Amino acid sequence: MNLDIDLTQVGRWKAEAHVVAGFTKVYPTLDLAEFTLAPARARSLRGRFS
Secondary structure, three states, rough: OOOOOOOEEEEEEOOEEEEEEEEEEOOOOOOOOOOOOOOHHHHHHHHHOO
């Protein structure tokens, strides 16, 4: 199962009689190639160090 996540920041401004919108990609950043979540490993580590 793959899950692709993109976070986009949206800004909106009023310039005279026009509404202007801007979009910025927040995640993934340009220098982040791949990120893997492993909840089972995090749970086992929590149990070991608590």
